[in-house]
Amino acid sequence: MSILITSANSAAAYQLKSKLFTGDIILGDYEALPDLMIKSGKMLRLPDPKSASYSHQMLTLCLDKVIDEVYALRDEEASLLREAEQLFFEYGIKIIYGN
Structure with a gap:
């Protein structure tokens, strides 16, 4: 199972990552991220x-990266994903809001 945690620039994303007991966790953000981390594949834009x-x-993006769960940590992301939750569900992708 692959998990995407949004808001990679926040401490909350790293705290959540340390609480989850799975090895395939990707952090992503729409705000600026270090190019080195993106090129290494450890983070997604x-x-x-x-x-x-x-x-x-x-x-x-979730389908391309075979992501099964998305933790939407920012309110603006969560709000938009809530509106499309059924669409994600139809593709087997679970949206989890907040941390």
Whole structure:
């Protein structure tokens, strides 16, 4: 199972990562991330929630990266993903809000 935790620039993302007992966790953020971490594959650049097609971009990213669960830590991300939760569910992707 692959898990994506948003808000990689926050301490909350790292705290959550340490609480989860699985090895396949990816951190991602739409805010600036170190290029070294992105190139190494340890972090993902996520779509900006201000984009009109944010939910579809996130779904595409999850399908491309074979992500089964998304922990949406930022309110703006969570709000948009809540609206598309059924769509993600149809593809077997669980959205978890907050930490």
